[in-house]
Amino acid sequence: xxxxxxxxxxxxxxxxxxxxxxxxxxxxxxxxxxxxxxxxxxxxxxxxxxxxxxxxxxxxxxxxxxxxxxxxxxxxxxxxxxxxxxxxx
Amino acid sequence: xxxxxxxxxxxxxxxxxxxxxxxxxxxxxxxxxxxxxxxxxxxxxxxxxxxxxxxxxxxxxxxxxxxxxxxxxxxxxxxxxxxxxxxxxxxxxxxxxxxxxxxxxxxxxxxxxxxxxxxxxxxxxxxxxxxxxxxxxxxxxxxxxxxxxxxxxxxxxxxxxxxxxxxxxxxxxxxxxxxxxxxxxxxxxxxxxxxxxxxxxxxxxxxxxxxxxxxxxxxxxxxxxxxxxxxxxxxxxxxxxxxxxxxxxxxxxxxxxxxxxxxxxxxxxxxxxxxxxxxxxxxxxxxxxxxxxxxxxxxxxxxxxxxxxxxxxxxxxxxxxxxxxxxxxxxxxxxxxxxxxxxxxxxxxxxxxxxxxxxxxxxxxxxxxxxxxxxxxxxxxxxxxxxxxxxxxxxxxxxxxxxxxxxxxxxxxxxxxxxxxxxxxxxxxxxxxxxxxxxxxxxxxxxxxxxxxxxxxxxxxxxxxxxxxxxxxxxxxxxxxxxxxxxxxxxxxxxxxxxxxxxxxxxxxxxxxxxxxxxxxxxxxxxxxxxxxxxxxxxxxxxxxxxxxxxxxxxxxxxxxxxxxxxxxxxxxxxxxxxx
Numbered sequence: 001x002x003x004x005x006x007x008x009x010x011x012x013x014x015x016x017x018x019x020x021x022x023x024x025x026x027x028x029x030x031x032x033x034x035x036x037x038x039x040x041x042x043x044x045x046x047x048x049x050x051x052x053x054x055x056x057x058x059x060x061x062x063x064x065x066x067x068x069x070x071x072x073x074x075x076x077x078x079x080x081x082x083x084x085x086x087x088x089x
Numbered sequence: 090x091x092x093x094x095x096x097x098x099x100x101x102x103x104x105x106x107x108x109x110x111x112x113x114x115x116x117x118x119x120x121x122x123x124x125x126x127x128x129x130x131x132x133x134x135x136x137x138x139x140x141x142x143x144x145x146x147x148x149x150x151x152x153x154x155x156x157x158x159x160x161x162x163x164x165x166x167x168x169x170x171x172x173x174x175x176x177x178x179x180x181x182x183x184x185x186x187x188x189x190x191x192x193x194x195x196x197x198x199x200x201x202x203x204x205x206x207x208x209x210x211x212x213x214x215x216x217x218x219x220x221x222x223x224x225x226x227x228x229x230x231x232x233x234x235x236x237x238x239x240x241x242x243x244x245x246x247x248x249x250x251x252x253x254x255x256x257x258x259x260x261x262x263x264x265x266x267x268x269x270x271x272x273x274x275x276x277x278x279x280x281x282x283x284x285x286x287x288x289x290x291x292x293x294x295x296x297x298x299x300x301x302x303x304x305x306x307x308x309x310x311x312x313x314x315x316x317x318x319x320x321x322x323x324x325x326x327x328x329x330x331x332x333x334x335x336x337x338x339x340x341x342x343x344x345x346x347x348x349x350x351x352x353x354x355x356x357x358x359x360x361x362x363x364x365x366x367x368x369x370x371x372x373x374x375x376x377x378x379x380x381x382x383x384x385x386x387x388x389x390x391x392x393x394x395x396x397x398x399x400x401x402x403x404x405x406x407x408x409x410x411x412x413x414x415x416x417x418x419x420x421x422x423x424x425x426x427x428x429x430x431x432x433x434x435x436x437x438x439x440x441x442x443x444x445x446x447x448x449x450x451x452x453x454x455x456x457x458x459x460x461x462x463x464x465x466x467x468x469x470x471x472x473x474x475x476x477x478x479x480x481x482x483x484x485x486x487x488x489x490x491x492x493x494x495x496x497x498x499x500x501x502x503x504x505x506x507x508x509x510x511x512x513x514x515x516x517x518x519x520x521x522x523x524x525x526x527x528x529x530x531x532x533x534x535x536x537x538x539x540x541x542x543x544x545x546x547x548x549x550x551x552x553x554x555x556x557x558x559x560x561x562x563x564x565x566x567x568x569x570x571x572x573x574x575x576x577x578x579x580x581x582x583x584x585x586x587x588x589x590x591x592x593x594x595x596x597x598x599x600x601x602x603x604x605x606x607x608x609x610x611x612x613x614x615x616x617x618x619x620x621x622x623x624x625x626x627x628x629x630x631x632x633x634x635x636x637x638x639x640x641x642x643x644x645x646x647x648x649x650x651x652x653x654x655x656x657x658x659x660x661x662x663x664x665x666x667x668x669x
Binding site: 021063081086 | 273278290292295538634642
């Protein structure tokens, strides 16, 4: 697998897991941060740097997976905004 | 007198006598009903923002069921008066609000309209209002006043009648103290200066030390201890890295409060035989310095208005005069770049729960700010009293940076097992320390990203508000301010009423420690803010997890309620002006 396909599948996995955060703020932050990080590092060409970033991304993925579970254990109320969006849609 | 005004006057007198009668009835009944009654007054007064006629009716009906409020219902207080387009309900409401809402403004006080757009104070009007309120009688009015104050201060419900049907339902649901009802949504959090949520990445690092790795970091004889010790030392390094210090210069404490105590009291005690003078305010520092001065202590970023102090200049001056320099950087660490060597800082207090780390208990927060307050007012006797009660607070997490070269010596405040090189005895709480370390490392990693985003959001908030309402004043210098703390004053609007109206946004008018008192912020008074404007200030906190939608929602709600509250004011004042 090339680093490009690796990065793409990692990106997709990160977004997929981030969407599972039950807390509104954590969810939106995770999605935003993942997107911004990939956008920022799109131009990186140095192979060793790419390797480092991929490892960092994989670790982040594990953190997100664990924290999503922790968040779901106790449940969380939706914030006012989410309720509003639900009502309008 | 203008015909309308006379009509109005009669109506108010009527209404108040009704209130008075029903108060007598209510008094004879239990507290819950008084609570409900207060709630009704609150609603009529616009304290609960969107009290629709239906909502008022519902409460009245409930009270009616108890047989204590038939009179009000019959007279139709809660209905809009067709003759004057609903002014009546509001007018009465405002009188009562003024009366019961805050102990500070008696109704007859000039303050009521000294800031009003029309400018002039109408003494006749004041006298009339005074008279109207006297109608309630001293006993009843005091009762209502006390209850309302109690509610304002404790946030505890006076309406205890609504109880959850089963306990499972109640779990994890927020209780609205004003209604005694369960909320199914969470308000937006815009108060990050009070405390920040724990970042999931921080929690992730902490959890193992709350589960399997529970060793005491000071145990030298087994692997549990070694493991924890390694984690603590790693965290120490992470904290040190963030502020450009050496790990050996970091001492873990229970929070910024304790750090401040250890720093200020520790230094002054150690050097008391030689020098006996401390400075805690930065105006004209050079003049204030005496040969007796041991320590200068300045907050890096103020928690109420977000103003950054010229730390580098103060540091250079202190170093030149050979005076130790302490800074409380609880609001600054991890948010603005800090380097203890570059800025010549000798002692620095750090708090975990302000940078997405683990939490300090409420008590500690309270004391932290009270301590600042007392210090800045120069009341040393109260400070020492305050400090005496401090030893018991050992939860939460913070750190103190103590410079080694040139060495700053301190006398330990707390005695015990001699942990942290004797400067702060007591077992170091590994999970919390790990959390603080992780939060610091994260802050270092994310500082640029976060600060860009926070500046953008702050700009968005200010723009959105100021483009829709006028007479909004930003407190604090706009240039030298940390952007995540936006303190705005809305002229002609009382901050307390606005906060109550904005119930689905978690905001505060100043620091969490003084939010129980109705006094205006001492910080705002200190920077010379007009008293009326100090009363109308709101602090918006923007942090790592704040979204654009939240900012927009907050701004829009704010605009809505400021406009509404201002309109209410002008509607009330108008008829009288036309009668003059």
